[in-house]
Amino acid sequence: MPRRGEGPIDLPHPGDTDGVAKSDAKHELKGLVKELADQQERLYADHHHAVLVILQGMDASGKDGTVRHVLSGVNPQGVHVHSFKEPTPLEHAEDFLWRVHDAVPPKGCIGVFNRSHYEDVLVVRVHDLVPERVWRPRFRAINDFERMLTESGVVILKFFLHISKEEQAKRFAKRIKDERRHWKFSAADLRERELWDSYREAYADVLRECSTDWAPWHVVPADHKWYRSLVVARHLAKALKDLDLHYPAVPEE
Ligand code: ATP
Ligand code: MG
Numbered sequence: 001m002p003r004r005g006e007g008p009i010d011l012p013h014p015g016d017t018d019g020v021a022k023s024d025a026k027h028e029l030k031g032l033v034k035e036l037a038d039q040q041e042r043l044y045a046d047h048h049h050a051v052l053v054i055l056q057g058m059d060a061s062g063k064d065g066t067v068r069h070v071l072s073g074v075n076p077q078g079v080h081v082h083s084f085k086e087p088t089p090l091e092h093a094e095d096f097l098w099r100v101h102d103a104v105p106p107k108g109c110i111g112v113f114n115r116s117h118y119e120d121v122l123v124v125r126v127h128d129l130v131p132e133r134v135w136r137p138r139f140r141a142i143n144d145f146e147r148m149l150t151e152s153g154v155v156i157l158k159f160f161l162h163i164s165k166e167e168q169a170k171r172f173a174k175r176i177k178d179e180r181r182h183w184k185f186s187a188a189d190l191r192e193r194e195l196w197d198s199y200r201e202a203y204a205d206v207l208r209e210c211s212t213d214w215a216p217w218h219v220v221p222a223d224h225k226w227y228r229s230l231v232v233a234r235h236l237a238k239a240l241k242d243l244d245l246h247y248p249a250v251p252e253e
Pocket of ligand 2: 059
């Protein structure tokens with residue numbers, strides 16, 4: 001990712017697979033899922049760090065699917081998944097990070113944010129829910145907040161699941177046709193799709209303004225679900241490995 005405040009950003013193609021074959025990806029993912037289960041146990045035993053995975057992307061970009069495929073092997077007690085919806089009246093009455101801070105995983109756990117505080121500079125901006133003088137300073141507030149979390153032992157991994165508009169259309173069509181997927185679709189999704197370009201612009205600013213040394217964004221080509229899951233799993237496994245977690249020594253007695 002470019003440094004903060006720098007020029008236009010170069011996104012990978014949503015259909016990228018970096019030359020990886022689907023069968024190889026599935027095999028590698030299987031191994032990574034096992035590795036993640038083992039690493040999560042160490043994370044819990046060590047109890048000094050938490051890992052926070054932030055998933056953002058347009059509707060049908062695969063946020064739910066990523067949770068299902070990447071974290072399927074991890075002890076459910078060690079994973080906290082939190083989906084951020086429209087703020088309740090109570091949440092509205094507080095600052096925008098209030099509900100977010102409360103959902104940060106405790107030490108020893110992996111937390112997943114399905115949508116996040118970034119909605120407060122995305123949907124809020126695109127729909128003009130607050131003026132620019134309110135949402136613009138949030139980039140700085142977010143960077144400060146994430147720095148504070150990092151300094152408190154939270155490792156933050158942010159993934160933008162990057163799908164093409166064509167792939168979204170295909171996934172919507174599937175949701176409309178297949179009665180088992182129908183519930184996932186709402187007319188609101190179509191209205192959001194019409195705002196694709198505004199979201200693009202808002203996401204570009206998020207990636208530019210909030211890619212920090214302590215919490216960088218990873219742009220994940222997400223048109224191929226198997227590749228998307230592989231990329232996220234690789235980053236997560238690497239982050240856990242880099243923590244060099246060990247089981248605590250058994251006391252003498
Ligand atoms: P699915 O893919 O299953 O539909 P979803 O994340 O889209 O999952 P929904 O209940 O459809 O879940 O949508 C949640 C909605 O809440 C989104 O439209 C999102 O933009 C909105 N939202 C989340 N945070 C905020 C916020 N801070 N302010 C306004 N709207 C928000
Ligand atoms: Mg939705």
